[in-house]
Amino acid sequence: MNRRDFLRRSAALGISTALAGSMLSNVASAADKPKRGGHLLIGLNGANAGDSLDPATFTASHLQVTGLQLYNTLVEVDSGLDVRAKPSAQPSLAEKWEAKPGAKEWIFKIRKDVTFHNGKPLTAADVVYSLNHHRKPDSKSGAKSLFAPVADIKANGTHEVVITLNSGNADLPYLLADYHLGIGPEGDDFTKGIGTGAFMLENYEPGVRTLTKRNPNHFRSDRGFVDSVETIAINDPTARLNALISGSVHLINRVDPKAVLSLSRNKGVQVFEILGPSHYTFPMRCDIAPFNNKDLRLAMKFAIDRQAIIDKVLVGHGKIGNDQPIGSTDLFYANIAQRPFDPEKAKFHFKNSGHNAPVVLSVSDGAFTGAVDAAQIYQASAKKAGIDLQIDRVPADGYWDNVWMKKPWCASYWDGRPTADLMLSVVYKSDASWNETFWKRADFDKLLETARAELNVSKRKKMYYDLQQMVHEDGGEVIPMFNNTIDAGSSKVKGFVALPTNLMSGYRAPEKVWLET
Amino acid sequence: MLRLIANRLGLGLITLFGVSVLIFIGTEVLPGDVATAILGQSATPEAVEAIRRSLHLHDPAIVRYGRWLWNLVQGDLGASLANGRPIAQQIGPRLANTFFLAGYAAVIAVPLSIAFGIIAAMRQNGYFDRITNTATLITISMPEFFVGYVLIILLSVKLGWFPSLSMVTYKMGFGQRLFVTAMPAITLVLVVMAYMMRMTRASVVAAMSSPYVEMAILKGLPQWRIVVQHALPNAWAPIINVVALNLAYLVVGVIVVEVVFVYPGVGQLMVDAVSKRDVPVVQACGLIFASTFVGLNMLADLFAILSNPRLRHPR
Numbered sequence: 121m122n123r124r125d126f127l128r129r130s131a132a133l134g135i136s137t138a139l140a141g142s143m144l145s146n147v148a149s150a151a152d153k154p155k156r157g158g159h160l161l162i163g164l165n166g167a168n169a170g171d172s173l174d175p176a177t178f179t180a181s182h183l184q185v186t187g188l189q190l191y192n193t194l195v196e197v198d199s200g201l202d203v204r205a206k207p208s209a210q211p212s213l214a215e216k217w218e219a220k221p222g223a224k225e226w227i228f229k230i231r232k233d234v235t236f237h238n239g240k241p242l243t244a245a246d247v248v249y250s251l252n253h254h255r256k257p258d259s260k261s262g263a264k265s266l267f268a269p270v271a272d273i274k275a276n277g278t279h280e281v282v283i284t285l286n287s288g289n290a291d292l293p294y295l296l297a298d299y300h301l302g303i304g305p306e307g308d309d310f311t312k313g314i315g316t317g318a319f320m321l322e323n324y325e326p327g328v329r330t331l332t333k334r335n336p337n338h339f340r341s342d343r344g345f346v347d348s349v350e351t352i353a354i355n356d357p358t359a360r361l362n363a364l365i366s367g368s369v370h371l372i373n374r375v376d377p378k379a380v381l382s383l384s385r386n387k388g389v390q391v392f393e394i395l396g397p398s399h400y401t402f403p404m405r406c407d408i409a410p411f412n413n414k415d416l417r418l419a420m421k422f423a424i425d426r427q428a429i430i431d432k433v434l435v436g437h438g439k440i441g442n443d444q445p446i447g448s449t450d451l452f453y454a455n456i457a458q459r460p461f462d463p464e465k466a467k468f469h470f471k472n473s474g475h476n477a478p479v480v481l482s483v484s485d486g487a488f489t490g491a492v493d494a495a496q497i498y499q500a501s502a503k504k505a506g507i508d509l510q511i512d513r514v515p516a517d518g519y520w521d522n523v524w525m526k527k528p529w530c531a532s533y534w535d536g537r538p539t540a541d542l543m544l545s546v547v548y549k550s551d552a553s554w555n556e557t558f559w560k561r562a563d564f565d566k567l568l569e570t571a572r573a574e575l576n577v578s579k580r581k582k583m584y585y586d587l588q589q590m591v592h593e594d595g596g597e598v599i600p601m602f603n604n605t606i607d608a609g610s611s612k613v614k615g616f617v618a619l620p621t622n623l624m625s626g627y628r629a630p631e632k633v634w635l636e637t
Numbered sequence: 638m639l640r641l642i643a644n645r646l647g648l649g650l651i652t653l654f655g656v657s658v659l660i661f662i663g664t665e666v667l668p669g670d671v672a673t674a675i676l677g678q679s680a681t682p683e684a685v686e687a688i689r690r691s692l693h694l695h696d697p698a699i700v701r702y703g704r705w706l707w708n709l710v711q712g713d714l715g716a717s718l719a720n721g722r723p724i725a726q727q728i729g730p731r732l733a734n735t736f737f738l739a740g741y742a743a744v745i746a747v748p749l750s751i752a753f754g755i756i757a758a759m760r761q762n763g764y765f766d767r768i769t770n771t772a773t774l775i776t777i778s779m780p781e782f783f784v785g786y787v788l789i790i791l792l793s794v795k796l797g798w799f800p801s802l803s804m805v806t807y808k809m810g811f812g813q814r815l816f817v818t819a820m821p822a823i824t825l826v827l828v829v830m831a832y833m834m835r836m837t838r839a840s841v842v843a844a845m846s847s848p849y850v851e852m853a854i855l856k857g858l859p860q861w862r863i864v865v866q867h868a869l870p871n872a873w874a875p876i877i878n879v880v881a882l883n884l885a886y887l888v889v890g891v892i893v894v895e896v897v898f899v900y901p902g903v904g905q906l907m908v909d910a911v912s913k914r915d916v917p918v919v920q921a922c923g924l925i926f927a928s929t930f931v932g933l934n935m936l937a938d939l940f941a942i943l944s945n946p947r948l949r950h951p952r
Contacts, residue, residue, distance in 0.1 A: 163802075163899075169727065169909035170675070170719025170918070177675065177720070260687045262676060311721075326720060326727070327909050328901040329804065352804060356896050358786065359801070363899070366793045366801040517912075518668035553681040 158635035160346040163369040167353030169327030174310040175302040176261035191302025191315035209293040223288035230279040244275035249306040263300035288573025291539040318344030318631035345634035375606040377437035392607040394618040397447040397536025402598040407558035415473035423466035425501035433490035441599035444592040449620040452540040452584035466505035478508040486516025487531035557596030649931040656927040671718045671914045715917040735902040739887035742825035754837025773831035785897035803898040821898040829883045836879040840872035873944040881937035889926040
């Protein structure tokens with residue numbers, strides 16, 4: 121690889137040169153021939169003693185990665201071994217699919233060579249049952265809202281599933297790749313972990329660890345190389361680092377940006393870092409005073425020194441945000457001119473707003489790590505614009521219940537969504553359950569629905585540009601930055617390709633990697 | 638004696654009942670419930686409602702507490718609200734882990750600190766006394782997680798003697814278990830030794846200054862006999878009490894050590910349960926912790942009575 125290649129690749133990834141080295145070596149290793157065997161140890165956060173193997177209840181890393189060892193989804197969002205490619209919908213349990221014009225009716229062909237861990241062959245009935253698990257009225261699933269626009273799911277013969285929507289959605293295959301939507305056998309309650317995945321459950325201790333062994337009958341020969349996987353719950357970030365450095369585990373997730381430099385100095389350790397769609401936000405409630413005033417919202421958007429926050433809170437491991445939630449890794453990212461830190465403009469809009477009391481921001485590190493620090497930097501930059509930003513520190517415990525979407529202005533974060541449509545639909549549409557800014561615009565909703573049903577990519581691109589422009593200009597979000605996803609592993613781990621979609625190579629690292637002895 | 642034990646047991650039960658009421662009120666006062674805690678940021682009103690309905694969270698608090706107590710009296714700890722698993726099955730292995738680690742640390746710490754305390758008392762203001770005093774004061778002044786991290790850096794990262802994770806599994810042999818849990822055990826030993834050692838030293842020193850010891854010295858008895866046969870019997874009561882308190886601490890207060898070494902004990906379970914507002918699990922853990930305190934205090938009192946004839950014949 122020459123210098124030009126190197127620069128082009130790192131530019132395409134949107135990452136700094138210092139990191140590009142580790143990522144590109146990762147591409148080279150992916151070209152090696154996979155080796156079978158070995159016991160893979162993974163240390164992940166986000167485990168709780170109250171966890172269960174039912175995919176409907178998954179919320180955090182430990183179960184997301186455990187769950188996708190056991191279950192497959194109809195579709196996967198992946199970029200294959202090429203880190204330059206933007207991830208797209210790839211076949212998994214569904215070998216192909218097509219949409220009727222208008223994208224209201226979708227037909228998914230199910231593979232015929234798949235069996236569950238208990239030996240039962242996979243049929244369309246299992247798929248219908250598993251999807252309805254999240255859709256039925258009394259479902260407790262975190263994916264329930266995904267199915268709100270679904271009118272009907274039915275089997276057509278033994279290996280074909282027809283999904284009918286209330287209104288067209290060109291992104292349906294992406295939605296079906298959601299980690300909640302693992303397919304289990306019909307009639308199963310999902311807590312036993314019986315799926316079609318590359319690994320079968322040996323032992324599960326909630327909040328402690330999961331032990332799985334390779335599924336010899338897995339339908340994909342290009343997945344599942346290690347003999348067994350032990351997914352250990354290590355919620356403490358320092359304990360995860362120690363475990364990796366001392367060789368107790370092969371892979372860890374969510375490396376603290378502040379630790380990356382010292383970690384990469386260790387021999388035998390590689391850092392997997394990639395910019396994804398996850399971002400931090402300061403949502404202002406557009407429905408109540410004082411932020412129902414567009415000038416005040418603009419004043420606060422101009423009064424934030426984003427780069428200072430990236431440098432201090434993320435130690436540079438992120439990318440500047442532009443007050444709209446679609447990241448540069450998305451197919452429909454709109455490259456709108458970056459809003460700068462401009463005290464003069466902030467002063468102007470603040471004056472125009474007629475607001476003259478202090479502006480209060482409620483924060484806690486429960487919203488995202490470093491939220492309080494970020495608020496303090498914000499406070500200092502707002503002061504330069506003559507705006508008195510006051511910080512209201514609130515407890516992390518119960519934050520999402522008592523502060524978020526209750527107080528006029530707080531801190532929040534989004535892991536991002538696989539598609540631009542989904543991100544805008546779940547947080548920005550007027551009637552979205554998570555419309556954290558209470559921003560309501562009929563023209564936005566209408567355009568969003570039109571864009572969703574459009575199958576022509578270039579027409580869609582134009583529509584999503586306009587949508588992002590609306591949020592950027594008028595919406596209630598201050599989005600300072602997109603944060604990098606940082607995993608790390610031992611140099612024995614080969615085949616790990618960081619994906620912008622999710623941590624641990626789209627949660628599927630256990631079945632993609634192999635161990636060099 | 639028997640009446641005394643029965644009396645204490647009765648009081649213990651009342652204490653436990655009080656504790657369970659307090660824990661229940663405490664978890665009720667916390668903002669949010671299991672439904673919003675499970676769903677976190679992804680809580681939609683419909684999903685929250687579905688969970689609340691299926692777990693009967695709409696019932697008044699007193700009804701839910703009564704239902705829990707009624708089941709408990711029948712010996713049923715109930716099931717976790719968060720994942721529906723039986724609590725007894727969830728707590729069992731973790732409780733065994735906690736007792737294993739506490740026992741491991743106690744077996745090293747208790748004899749060692751009592752012996753050190755006695756030697757320090759015999760060599761008052763000598764080198765041994767000063768060194769052990771300073772060393773234990775240092776280890777007790779540092780927070781547990783710091784001691785833990787220092788041990789990890791030295792023994793695990795630099796020297797590679799022990800694994801940094803104390804992952805015990807159900808099929809691990811006894812020797813392997815001792816090896817894997819060595820570092821958390823050493824951390825705990827360092828943390829609890831100071832109290833017991835200094836209390837032993839202080840109470841032996843106090844006994845040594847009494848007239849009957851002076852008499853023994855004048856009689857020309859060897860020093861070890863004076864300490865072991867004359868001073869120690871009168872010094873036992875406070876030592877037993879501080880040992881009991883530290884044993885209780887080893888069972889209930891080691892959450893930080895569990896987190897640092899990723900050791901699956903009851904402390905972590907209780908913290909997880911509180912963060913998920915899983916009331917029955919919090920209750921069960923709370924009761925275990927409270928019974929440990931009540932039980933060990935009762936034992937301490939019994940031993941104190943046994944060691945002191947005056948208490949055995951109350952007037």
